[in-house]
Amino acid sequence: MNKKRSFASDNWSGVCPEIMQALVEVNADHNPAYGELEDPANKAAIEKFKSHFGENISVFFVYNGTAANVLGVGQLMHSYHAVVTAKTAHINEDECAAPEKFLGSKIIEIETDDGKITANQVKPFLKSIGFQHHAQPKVISISQVTEMGTIYTADEIRELADFAHDNNMFLHLDGARIANATVALNTDFKSITTDTGVDVLSFGGTKNGLMFGEAVVFFNKELAKDFEYFRKQGMQLHSKMRYISVQFDRYLSDNLWKTNALAANKMAQRLATSLAQFSALHITQEVKANGLFVLMPEELITKLQKEYFFHIWNESPKDEMGRKEVRLMCSWDTTEEDIEGFVKLLKQYLK
Ligand SMILES: Cc1ncc(COP(=O)(O)O)c(C=O)c1O
Structure with missing residues (x-):
């Protein structure tokens, strides 16, 4: 038995050879930092995102999933707003209260048997809307795959997005394992995000062969306004950006x-x-x-x-x-x- 193998987590595994090769290849000569000045690596990765999610998106790279969640959700709310999510959600249980600290906001947790929430479970919290003594529910956050290994269908996501929008709220999707969900549903990324009405997505790759890096994807460019300043202030603007971009470029190529x-x-x-x-x-x-x-x-x-x-x-x-x-x-x-x-x-x- 090789003691170095485990079933601990999908980020205990290494970097897949294709990504490692892409990192080696990008590690040559000089390249604009911070994804600025038409950095070719950054441009190519963003084009790949557009080919999967549609033209009308804005994409920003960050270091890790916690940052993608905190900044993605934070872009949509003020500190007097609240995020409604499953009790088991990573954003609720596994981010060391980063959302609470950096956004200064309340997280409203919903008990579930399987890590999935429904509009009916969110509904009771709407009674706070308009009541000045309560934090105002503003973002529903779901994970795909959930922290219990379960998956939302496209219809279930659409129902939550419609419900959020009908109530002047937004839908965030924590896609740390979105690739695993997408293949399990035998579908494509767009069908469970762009086409369902998700507002912001934390797109992960580290659990599926990348070395590091996540993407925050907005499905309405208006919502992404000034996000670059929020990302920098949030200490998540990677200086050698090409090392994140090139991984996503390769990851989203050739399936x-x-x-x-x-x-x-x-x-x-x-x-x-x-x-x-x-x-x-x-x-x-x-x-x-x-x-x-x-x-x-x-x-x-x-x-x-x-x-x-x-x-x-x-x-x-x-x-x-x-x-x-x-x-x-x-x-x-x-x-x-x-x-x-x-x-x-x-x-x-x-x-
Ligand atoms: C559901 C989910 N979201 C987000 C993350 C990203 O976390 P990290 O900040 O460790 O990249 C993880 C990692 O465990 C996760 O399981």
């Missing part, structure tokens, strides 16, 4: 995003099929993309983690058998051997 996401999703299906033979385990969410959520006995978790690391997702025992929920993530580079190795360990410990 690289699709190849990587299909590989990760396929391995998650393979893992789910293999785990079904063990009665001591129970998969809690339908496996749609590249993540599995699994109830496991605690002593088994401890033994497995020593050899093949993964995260406990919920520390509280989830059932009468005292099993805890863990998350097993597959990456663009997860192999059949990884799965076989993991299953071999399970057989050894569960016999």
Whole structure:
């Protein structure tokens, strides 16, 4: 067993060879910094985004997903506004209160079983609108794939966007894993974003083969007005911008995003099929993309983690058998051997 393999997260994997090659190639001569002065790398990447999402978008590169979420959402609101999102959302639970600190805004969380929210669940919070003592709900934020491995259909996204717009709100989509969702739905990026009425998208790539970098995509240029100043003030203007741009240019060419996401999703299906033979385990969410959520006995978790690391997702025992929920993530580079190795360990410990 190679101890350096894991199911911890899709950003534990390395950079895919095509992206590494693109980075090597761009690492020559001089190039305008900050994406300025018609920087060819930046221009090419933005053109690629337009070919996938349509001409009427504005794209800005940042370092990471937390920044894409905070700045993308922050562009649409004042500090007296609120973001409505699932309790499990990354923006709510895993950003160390960056939105609260940098935007000074309230996050309203909705309890869910599967990480997905509906317009009906947002509706009760609308009673605050117009009441000067309450933060004003302004942005609905959803994740695609969700933090529970589930996926919104295009119709579900459209319903939330329509609901947001009918109530003078915006829809933000955290697409840290949008490639995995897109291939799982057997669709394209545009059909689940531009065409559904999403206002701003955090477009991720780090979990699908990039080294670093995210994109904030606005679907209405008016909404992007002055965002470059907000990004700079938010400390997210990368000076050697070409190293982000070139990755997105390559990622969005020749279906690289699709190849990587299909590989990760396929391995998650393979893992789910293999785990079904063990009665001591129970998969809690339908496996749609590249993540599995699994109830496991605690002593088994401890033994497995020593050899093949993964995260406990919920520390509280989830059932009468005292099993805890863990998350097993597959990456663009997860192999059949990884799965076989993991299953071999399970057989050894569960016999
Ligand atoms: C749903 C989701 N959104 C955003 C992010 C991006 O986070 P980071 O700031 O680590 O790039 C992650 C990473 O774990 C994520 O899972």
